[in-house]
Amino acid sequence: MRLxxxxxxxxxxxxxxVGFFLVQRRQSLIGDGIGHVAFAGVAAGILLDVSPVLxxxxxxxxxxxxxxxxxxxxxxxxxxxLALVFYTGIAVGVVLVSTAGALNVDLFQYLFGSILTVTRxxxxxxxxxxxxxxxxxxxxxxxxxxxxxxxxxARVAGVPIGGLNIAVAALxxxxxxxxxxxxxILLVAALMVLPVSAAGxxxxxxxxxxxxxxxxxxxxxxxxxxISYYADLPPGGTIVLVxxxxxxxxxxxxxxxxx
Amino acid sequence: MRVTPAVxxxxxxxxxxxxxxxxEEVTLRLGEGEFVAVAGPNxxxxxxxxxxxxxxxxxxxxxxxxxxxxxxxxxxxxxLGYLAQRSELGGDAPATVREVVSAGRLAAGxxxxxxRRRDRELVAEAIGRxxxxxxxxxxxxxxxxxxxxxxxxxxxxxxEPSLLVLxxxxxxxxxxxxxSLAALLDRLHSELGVxxxxxxxxxxxxxxxxxxxVLVRRTIVFDGSPQELPGVWxxxxxxxx
Numbered sequence: 001m002r003l004x005x006x007x008x009x010x011x012x013x014x015x016x017x018v019g020f021f022l023v024q025r026r027q028s029l030i031g032d033g034i035g036h037v038a039f040a041g042v043a044a045g046i047l048l049d050v051s052p053v054l055x056x057x058x059x060x061x062x063x064x065x066x067x068x069x070x071x072x073x074x075x076x077x078x079x080x081x082l083a084l085v086f087y088t089g090i091a092v093g094v095v096l097v098s099t100a101g102a103l104n105v106d107l108f109q110y111l112f113g114s115i116l117t118v119t120r121x122x123x124x125x126x127x128x129x130x131x132x133x134x135x136x137x138x139x140x141x142x143x144x145x146x147x148x149x150x151x152x153x154a155r156v157a158g159v160p161i162g163g164l165n166i167a168v169a170a171l172x173x174x175x176x177x178x179x180x181x182x183x184x185i186l187l188v189a190a191l192m193v194l195p196v197s198a199a200g201x202x203x204x205x206x207x208x209x210x211x212x213x214x215x216x217x218x219x220x221x222x223x224x225x226x227i228s229y230y231a232d233l234p235p236g237g238t239i240v241l242v243x244x245x246x247x248x249x250x251x252x253x254x255x256x257x258x259x
Numbered sequence: 260m261r262v263t264p265a266v267x268x269x270x271x272x273x274x275x276x277x278x279x280x281x282x283e284e285v286t287l288r289l290g291e292g293e294f295v296a297v298a299g300p301n302x303x304x305x306x307x308x309x310x311x312x313x314x315x316x317x318x319x320x321x322x323x324x325x326x327x328x329x330x331x332x333x334x335x336x337x338x339l340g341y342l343a344q345r346s347e348l349g350g351d352a353p354a355t356v357r358e359v360v361s362a363g364r365l366a367a368g369x370x371x372x373x374x375r376r377r378d379r380e381l382v383a384e385a386i387g388r389x390x391x392x393x394x395x396x397x398x399x400x401x402x403x404x405x406x407x408x409x410x411x412x413x414x415x416x417x418x419e420p421s422l423l424v425l426x427x428x429x430x431x432x433x434x435x436x437x438x439s440l441a442a443l444l445d446r447l448h449s450e451l452g453v454x455x456x457x458x459x460x461x462x463x464x465x466x467x468x469x470x471x472x473v474l475v476r477r478t479i480v481f482d483g484s485p486q487e488l489p490g491v492w493x494x495x496x497x498x499x500x
Contacts, residue, residue, distance in 0.1 A: 103441075
């Protein structure tokens, strides 16, 4: 349980920290797309008998960067290229998993999370990469926030927008890969989006929205894991449902204040 | 000695697709410290002209220079201030005026780490110049349309620009606010000596402030002082004809 809470705490903070910049730029579903690609990575790991987390990490980073490159082209062609990457990821995953004969419980722990089976080694990997991810977000916060405020103005002033966007895509990919054991590939995007959306309803500045999102993500994760442990519910789904309740409460609070 | 213009377009033509020309044989020079309005009908090529001037597009023919350098390879981009058409924040984040204006110091102040004291001072100064000091910590979305545009002008000023380009800065705001923004730009031009390029589909609000008016309809159809403008051109419908 302590290992689960430790892993949940790291992901609870990291997912909204990275998701914040996706949501503010109306790219909430990018995390979902990266999850599709990560699924192909998990399947490759199972087939090749190497760590699925490692292969998912590689696939997610490559997929995340590819998605960003395609998205930056914009227009219909870019949109269709994104759909191609998403669905090809799922299709490759299904074919590889089927070939490996692994359509079973092992696969489900990556799809829906299995935080209570997190080992000490898993926690060390999650904590280390999570710390690197959070430190990167911390260092780049001002630049990423400036791109949220006015991307075109920043581009004109010579800010390397392409590099920053790829950094966000890579961070999102690392977050997805690390979150697989906590909330699962299918629900990770929710933990990147819901705390951020909730925070945006009640915050009074961009910085307060960012920090509130981290607090909501952390609280949703810890409360969700605790409830799931005592009520014998799936942790991933419970965490996301807690975040959804917080979001609903924030919407109601915002409406009550007439904003 | 020849003084290097801030902006120099020589026989520039451009199209987004082969065989199509959005702009044709445009020649334009803006001296440092000028306050120039570029007007023309929607679809007449104004925004494309801005993109060529800022080096976001490369001419199909001719050349575009910024302070003597090819615009697309301009080395001092941090000295460019740009206000896009009716700038709007994305997402839900309730960015404050100070946070919006701080974004304007990014290129000059460095990408990594917190802002330095000097950057914070310049941000406060820019907010003061547009008259928003008392609303500095208010979320942008609680401000009127005109105040929001002032905040974005302050953001552009925070980078201490040599060239300030405003693309349709008054879209969606009422006539009184347009006048007020134009007067603000005139004051900033006098105080800071910054070169200002004001692009709009109509020029009534800035006509009495600018030294030069340029009318664009695929090519430049008028370039002179507003007083020299033939009376018939004051009717915006003529520009659209």
